[in-house]
Amino acid sequence: MRRRLTAGAVLAAAALLASVMGAGTGTAAADSPALGTGYGVHDGQVPLTTTKTISSYLLQDPTRGNTVTVDGRTNTILTDADNIWGNGLPTNLQSAGVDAQFAAVSVWDYFKYSFNRLGVRNDGKGVRSVVHYGSHYTNVFWSDACGCVNYGDGSDNAHPLTTIDIGAHEITHGITSATAGLTYSGEAGALNESTSDIFATMVEFSANIPADVPDYLIGEKANLNGNGTPLRYMDRPSRDGVSPDYWSTSVPNLDPHVASGIGNHFFFLLAEGSGPRVINGISYNSPTVNGSVLTGIGQNTAAAIWYRALTVYMTSTTNYHAARTATLAAARDLYGAASSQYAAVGAAWTAVNVVGRAVPSPAHDGTARTGHVGEVRTG
Incomplete structure (x- = not known):
């Protein structure tokens, strides 16, 4: 995305996800995975692995590092009674959550099966997606502070920016931060x-x-x-x-x-x-x-x-x-x-006019580069 992230937005996202982590992850470990169906605004019908609790389902995937999606309006993990999520319309507030969750688990699967990488930091932990972030917010951003993607609903609050490529783009900023640490300039x-x-x-x-x-x-x-x-x-x-x-x-x-x-x-x-x-x-x-x-x-x-x-x-x-x-x-x-x-x-x-120069190829020393953790990588 084209806008830079404000300090206030970073702090708000970190506080939001800290509260969700404290409230949601304790019970999820004792619950079981369940196969649900989602209907996203952009993705259409997709399968979702969720967490079954005693009384409901959480939009949290225990098979992929507890990848989870949160409602930014209430600061809580999205829940559902019958494990059928959204209806494909932005007026159903679960629909954007379906897109965001599916993007996150698709990133998990791609990097796992392509490169044996388990999560953004390769630590087995899934990302957290926050949908309905802010009000009239036309942007999406990744924050290393909370390990999360935050999705706005557009200038009219009716067009969530939860496409799979935008979600995957933002999560990859986290992977870049955890590896090469490419400076954002x-x-x-x-x-x-x-x-x-x-x-x-x-x-x-x-x-x-x-x-x-x-x-x-x-x-x-x-x-x-x-x-x-x-x-x-x-x-x-x-x-x-x-x-x-x-x-x-x-x-x-x-x-x-x-x-x-x-x-x-x-x-x-x-x-x-x-x-x-x-x-x-x-x-x-x-x-x-x-x-x-x-x-x-x-x-x-x-x-x-x-x-x-x-x-x-x-x-x-x-x-x-x-x-x-x-x-x-x-x-x-x-x-x-x-x-x-x-x-x-x-x-x-x-x-593309990047021609060779008299610079020797780097020698591989057997270890992967690691970047800085805790910096923000905006979209």
Whole structure:
């Protein structure tokens, strides 16, 4: 999202979630998981694992680190009598909770099954989502202070911003904070945003829900532009009218959301290749700065390279040229320096004008980088 988080919002979110943790988690441990059904505003019908208590069900998943969704109006975990949640309409206040919970458990599943990562901090703890946060609040943000995502309902309090890609984007900020700790400024901030867009896209493809067909568009279902267009396009970032397709010396001075286009474009080229194509009925046309024709290596392979670069080689000050070095090192580790995947990484960076420099690839010391805990990563 485009707005910065205020200090008051952070403190309010931390206080809210502290009260919920004290009130809700004590009983959940003694209760049992149950399979429910949710009807989200954006997600349609989805399965939900909930917690059965003596008298009701909690929107808390004991099989995924107690991932939980909270009603920001009452500061309590969402509950239901029959384990059928929401009706797909924003007027039913559970519907936004369905979207938020499904996004959170989809992130859990993607990182667990792709990278054996259990939760944002890899500590087995799920995230907490707060829906109906604030009043007339047109934003979503992640806070490390509470390990939570906070979702506004839009300027009219009737359009919750609980799409799966926005939720996954925000939760990934927490993963970035817990690993590389990319500073939220300059090119490191751009890489922070790009990392969130990349894994939001991967989570969306992994979840593969009919109501939100997987794509390389960010935030299109939230309709924050008011005309049905997404916030960002990964195949050709300049389609939004402000983001660059290629690196230049002006990139470090851009807003991180805008400068993230370089990393997003790189990832699309690496995963899918250049030129026109149709994926899930959506048309894309990804250019290259040098006119090169690229063949994608597949999104799962591309994501594995980015994840290893993020968790092993990137640091708080990594810029785009250092990211080139980091992803080449990750590709070398996973597939070998003589592999087609390694060559594809270099070609994709060159295609977005992040060219090689006389900097050696970093050596892997056997340990993953860890970042700072307790800092806020805004959307």
